[in-house]
Amino acid sequence: MLVCHCHAVNDRTIRQCVNNGARSEHEVREACGAGSSCGSCRPAIDRLIELHHDSQSGINDSGAQG
Ligand code: FES
Structure with a gap:
């Protein structure tokens, strides 16, 4: 999905930036350029960062036992 x-930066590239340590829309912008022109995609970038952190914090839910 193009974000x-x-x-021309897609969600995969943005996730990759977040995986590499970008913690804010600003840091994603520095890393891959997304959001550095018109800025209309910045809320979507924020959302992807949030989703990424949510999925990280939910990791403990999947136990191997049961
Ligand atoms: S759509 Fe991302 S800066 Fe314009």
Whole structure:
């Protein structure tokens, strides 16, 4: 899914930036350029960062026992 149309950056690339340590929309912008032009994609970038952190914190739910 294309997130930043100005720079043709998709959600996978943004997730990769977050995996590599980008913690805010600003840091994603520095890492891959997404959000550095018109800025209309910044809320979507914020959302992807939030989702990423949510999925990280839910990791403990999947136990091997049972
Ligand atoms: S759509 Fe991302 S900066 Fe314009």
